[in-house]
Amino acid sequence: MVEDGRRHPLGDYIAQAAWGSQRTWLVRGSNVSGVDLVQSLWLPEGRVSLAATRLRRESVEQGTSKHVLRGFVEDDYESTVSYNQRARLVEEFHLFLTRMKPGDIVCALSGGLLYVGEITGAVEHVESEDGRSNLRRPVEWESSGHSYDELPEELQQKLSVQQDVVDLTSVQAMVDGLGLSDEQLAEEARDAHGDPSEETPALAARRELVLPEPGEGLAEDLLVHDAAWLREVRDLLWDERQLIFYGPPGTGKTYLAQKLAEFLGGGPEQVKLVQFHPSYAYEDFFEGFRPQEDPETRQVAFRLTAGPLRELADLASSEGNRHVPHFLIIDEINRANLAKVFGELYFLLEYRNRSVRLTYSGDDFALPPNLFVIGTMNTADRSIALVDAAMRRRFAFVELSPRAEPTKGMLRRWLAAKSRDPEPADLLDALNRRIADADFQVGPSYLMKPGVYRDGGLERTWRTKILPLLEEYHYGEDMKVEQRYGLATLRDAIAPPSA
Incomplete structure (x- = not known):
């Protein structure tokens, strides 16, 4: 429902009678064969489209199965695009023809702005003059866009997925809250439910992550001379989300990392520890094909298996956990070949608002905003001077040394x-x-x-x-x-x- 150029998510909720029945989509149109269709066609004419240049008209029907579409695409595009491109087209056409429906929300990016609208009718096939917009759906667009730079990080992550049609339903609540203040969302919740304490999904998605502030009690437990030092470490984690404790042996790096992570995360359940070593690899750390025995046949086969980072990221991003801090502690982080271990994830450590296509599973993956990484580095094992610039840029470094507090006086306090x-x-x-x-x-x-x-x-x-x-x-x-x-x-x- 659109009023005065602005959607009202709770009005849409009432109209559809069930929140889960509505889905949200991104369709890319800012560069279709060099033309920005968002500005030239979609917004002024109230529609969204896919090129579908060679797709036959008889294939265009709401609910067409992926199997049927695959046959059409194989025949219609066989001589013009590669096998991988045809597979991608089948997926996009299936989403546009079958999964999308009237009442769904659709988003488009153009000129640094996110435009949001509602699909208002069935799909149709129109022979466009330039072949850039043959497959169309009518859309009622909001009157103005939202600055991309001001969007929530999780929404930016989903918008960075490099596909022409992307399911945004997992961040639908964030899209629903765009352009509305907390007060407006609360007022609409009261109008819809009559209960001022009712929290809408849009308000819940907007709730900020909180890292508790260390006090003198924690400083005393950890034998740290001043809680201000712990608060500085907490602030560094909040700003950078990746931090390394470095120093010579016996300075309490791992112990401090564990205890601080348990305090900030609310308990040991939110903390996972791994130790790097020279033979550690991406397949051990994130995901890879590992030998597994079938419990019934007792045969061993290689299956895609999640590593500790993938497991913790999935846990942190699951429903109910998105506002709970989770911590991965990497002990002896400098003992492994970091470029080999992190692979494409190295990019995500610096660009937390982006996603990447994974090497093995092919999934689009982003690091959850509530996932923090604390590494420990033994400077006697390998000098910190040997750490490459890429790693320095991605982590904050905190020294634990006998020559300075809090390590200097720790034994005397103990x-x-x-x-x-x-x-x-x-x-x-x-x-x-x-x-x-x-x-x-x-x-x-x-x-x-x-x-x-x-x-x-x-x-x-x-x-x-x-x-x-x-x-x-x-x-x-x-x-x-x-x-x-x-x-x-x-x-x-x-x-x-x-x-």
Whole structure:
């Protein structure tokens, strides 16, 4: 229903008696053989069309099956287009002829604007002079368009799908709310339902995602010196949606990533962790053909299988979860070949409002707006200087280093909370002052374990955990590691001068 050049979604809802019976479509027409049909034909004449240059007239009938259409297209287009193009035409014609119907909403893009209208009649075949618009449906268009740049991100993702006819029904509520304020939608909800607390789909779709703000309680639990640091990390995630904690071993990168993600997401159910390694690939991370056994025949066959990112993205975008933050933690992110692992998804990390065609399934895919990625990077394993510019551009980087808070004083705060002697913190500080390269300084988590504080535990941990790290650091050098970094040497260094 269109009044005063503006659709009223709740009026359409009443007219059709069931919300689910209406569908929403995108039809591309801004560049049909070099002509913008949206401006020259669709808007002024009230219609939407497909070229269907060679499609025979007798095939044009509401409800024509895809099987029948395939036969017509094979015959009519066999000598002019490739097999893949014919398959695409069959899909487009089937949507336009069979799936679309009067009362559906149709969208078109032109000149940076999204135009919205309602299909008002049956499909027809008209021999156009230029062959650009033979298959037509009448449409009552709104009087003005909506700026593409101001559209919701999920709607932009669907509009970026590279097909001439796209089903937008999954974002129909966002289209229904265009041009209407929250107050107008609430007023129409009251008119339709008589209940001011009733939330329409358009209002629900407009509800913003919320990341809770970390407070002093979380900072105390995580032994972070100041909640302002946690709030800054939260703001970086909100702005960038991808973040990497980097630093030397033992600085609590993975632990902090997990606890922060659980707090921001509302629980461990919204958090998935994977660990990268040199042989990790796209097929492991996103989707690929994997061997699976049939439970009945016991035969093994290769089947398309979703990886952890695809599983979490599907969960985050499912109904009821779209306003719940979900987190993917990638441990040791720099140990894999990132271009090989991410594939075309690398593009989506930077352009979250776009979609891509997937390599294996052929689906059009976009990263859900409520999906956040936190990576951890061990700088002793591979220098951060080796990270390519593409990755730097896609992630915010947050250092966790013994030379700076919150890591610097973490062990001392932990010892104070446990009412333990501060000597291990003094020893660790003295050790790190002797290590010139910050990427190889030793983090506090080595000394934040119960075993360290049993009889002989500190000496055992120093001998079997910390000194081997420093042996690796000084490999090939004429350095007596025990003499420089051993417990006896460091205890002498921190001992108060004798009177």
